[in-house]
Amino acid sequence: MPLLPSDTLRAAGLVSVLGATILDGWVGFALFFLVLGALFIPRALGTSAWLDVTYCATLLIAGWAALLDWYLAVPGLDLVVHGAATGLIGAVTWQVLVRAGALTHHDDVRLERPRLGTFVVTAGAAVTLAVVWEFLEWIGHTWVDERIQVGYDDTVGDLAAGAVGAVVAALLVSRTSAAEPRP
Known part of the structure; x- marks a missing residue:
């Protein structure tokens, strides 16, 4: 499966799980583990690139906005x-x-x-x-x-x-x- 531009956002989601865990413990882990799972849904569905990128970016922003x-x-x-x-x-x-x-x-x-x-x-x-x-x-x-x-x-x-x-x-x-x- 070829890499998509939105895969960089999924990689950021994976890094965010680690960063949120360090920053906020298991609550940060739980939040970004949910976000990370959600980031893979459009990839699995093969959604359009604009929806995939917008969805992933919005969920990452939402998670970090809550945590910070x-x-x-x-x-x-x-x-x-x-x-x-x-x-x-x-x-x-x-x-x-x-x-x-x-x-x-x-x-x-x-x-x-x-x-x-x-x-x-x-x-x-x-x-x-x-x-x-x-x-x-x-x-x-x-x-x-x-x-x-x-x-x-x-x-x-x-x-x-x-x-x-x-x-x-x-x-x-x-x-x-x-x-x-x-x-």
Whole structure:
């Protein structure tokens, strides 16, 4: 398999696991181990180069921003990153679902509005994953490390930004994906 430009970001993810572990112990390790795993999803799917690079770069920035408290230092960065990351995760999730055959069609059924279905699935999956992330942040704060920043305003703001990112991604995916997904 040939090397892709985005593979340098995956290599940075691997180095980040080591750096985060040294900097923040097992919490840093856990965070970047999750990021590293996520970085390989677009590679496995063979996504377009622009989505692969943007997705990987955004997840790396999100991880380091959390670990180095950039969200506290740069007002609004949290919302921008939540919007971008949620949208990109939604686009990649759409591709995972198509590739896994979860969105198959039957030859005897013609979808009337396939782009609407693409929009709903992409946005719904992205928002659902944003909610799961917020649950995990709360669990991490409550039972793992109190330095993980949570709070009502933070959570609602993150979910709102994520929902905007999900809708933007869903619009783009529904406009650019094939009318009827095939696994």
